[in-house]
Amino acid sequence: MKNYIFLVAFSIVVCGNSLGHAADFRAETGANFDWWADSKESDARQFYIPLRLRGVFDDFSVTLLTAYADTYLDKAVQNSTSLGHMLDTKLITSYEIIGKLPVDIIVGLDLNLPTGKTNLSQKQLNLIMDPDLISINNFGEGFNVNLTLTFAKEWGNWVAGVGFGYLWRGGYDFCSQINITDYKPGDIFNINAEIRYYVSPDLHIRLFGRQAWYDNDTVKGVDFYQEGDFTLLGLGFNYNRMNKWEAGLAFQGILRGKSQFQSAPGTLADEPNNSHGDEWICDLSFGYLLNETTALRSLLQGRYYTKNEYSSYSPRYIGMREKLSLGIGATKALTPHLEAGLDVKGFLKHDDESNFPVPQSARDYHGVSVLMKLAGIF
Numbered sequence: 001m002k003n004y005i006f007l008v009a010f011s012i013v014v015c016g017n018s019l020g021h022a023a024d025f026r027a028e029t030g031a032n033f034d035w036w037a038d039s040k041e042s043d044a045r046q047f048y049i050p051l052r053l054r055g056v057f058d059d060f061s062v063t064l065l066t067a068y069a070d071t072y073l074d075k076a077v078q079n080s081t082s083l084g085h086m087l088d089t090k091l092i093t094s095y096e097i098i099g100k101l102p103v104d105i106i107v108g109l110d111l112n113l114p115t116g117k118t119n120l121s122q123k124q125l126n127l128i129m130d131p132d133l134i135s136i137n138n139f140g141e142g143f144n145v146n147l148t149l150t151f152a153k154e155w156g157n158w159v160a161g162v163g164f165g166y167l168w169r170g171g172y173d174f175c176s177q178i179n180i181t182d183y184k185p186g187d188i189f190n191i192n193a194e195i196r197y198y199v200s201p202d203l204h205i206r207l208f209g210r211q212a213w214y215d216n217d218t219v220k221g222v223d224f225y226q227e228g229d230f231t232l233l234g235l236g237f238n239y240n241r242m243n244k245w246e247a248g249l250a251f252q253g254i255l256r257g258k259s260q261f262q263s264a265p266g267t268l269a270d271e272p273n274n275s276h277g278d279e280w281i282c283d284l285s286f287g288y289l290l291n292e293t294t295a296l297r298s299l300l301q302g303r304y305y306t307k308n309e310y311s312s313y314s315p316r317y318i319g320m321r322e323k324l325s326l327g328i329g330a331t332k333a334l335t336p337h338l339e340a341g342l343d344v345k346g347f348l349k350h351d352d353e354s355n356f357p358v359p360q361s362a363r364d365y366h367g368v369s370v371l372m373k374l375a376g377i378f
Contacts, residue, residue: 028052028375036133036367041076046134063092069136071127081123088116108148116140119173142170163192186215206236222266228257245288254279273309275316280304293333301325319352341373
């Protein structure tokens with residue numbers, strides 16, 4: 001049983017999928033509202049309506065995910081910008097082989113269908129905001145194919161898993177006004193691994209990590225940029241008391257390698273210093289089953305980004321950033337086939353002065369997010 005629960009949770013990270021729900025069909029929708037403001041008289045808001053449909057057919061599952069988003073940004077130094085559009089549609093499929101082989105396996109095939117907005121105007125590029133500020137900052141891409149393969153094995157109190165993924169990303173027009181058309185982002189190969197030790201039926205410790213490598217981005221068939229390697233390492237502690245309440249504490253560190261920039265048309269070279277700072281994350285979560293139909297949850301998260309390796313006079317300098325967020329939520333089963341959820345999150349954030357991708361003075365942010373969800377289970 002530990003092995004199956006682990007494989008379900010681990011596959012969410014590797015495949016972007018959600019497995020193991022008893023329902024044969026599940027439909028979810030709702031509404032999400034984000035808002036933030038900074039100390040320089042800029043503010044933004046985003047409203048989106050997600051739609052998620054998932055069916056399970058024996059060992060096979062398929063999920064369809066899309067959304068409509070409306071985003072508005074008012075910057076003190078320029079006129080406001082807005083965009084309302086459908087987002088890309090995700091088709092997520094998986095086949096699980098559980099309890100039939102020496103190791104349990106999940107095979108995944110995910111497609112990104114380009115129903116979103118590409119070829120943004122130069123003004124709309126401002127809506128691609130820091131993901132720490134807004135839920136959605138990717139409004140559309142090309143046709144993508146993601147292949148995943150996940151293995152898990154249990155030995156007594158130990159459970160381990162490893163997942164492999166390859167993401168092929170198709171081309172699209174990014175912004176014709178700045179001559180970035182026929183843009184193809186680089187493919188991504190990644191490996192995820194996690195090992196858990198159950199100290200007792202209630203307590204387990206986990207070590208987890210991820211490594212990703214990026215291929216070259218191209219514009220009109222010419223090499224343009226290559227993202228540096230991505231490394232994540234983490235340690236977590238989870239306690240579950242009689243399936244009544246649970247608590248989790250996790251620490252993560254994210255390190256990124258040097259990127260490659262275009263030194264001449266079609267030629268990439270390593271940057272002299274690393275334009276990425278290190279990222280450190282601490283999560284404290286708590287869940288409580290109030291009764292058979294009501295579950296409560298909370299999450300306190302701290303994030304700290306070190307400044308990058310460039311001098312503060314360099315056009316590629318990015319200063320230190322830090323963020324503290326607190327979220328609370330509840331899910332209520334209204335009937336055996338209908339449940340509703342509400343999540344509220346607030347955050348405080350500080351950014352030091354930066355010069356990349358555009359010059360920006362030091363500033364403080366505050367913001368709030370509200371998510372209302374309704375799900376039908378059949």
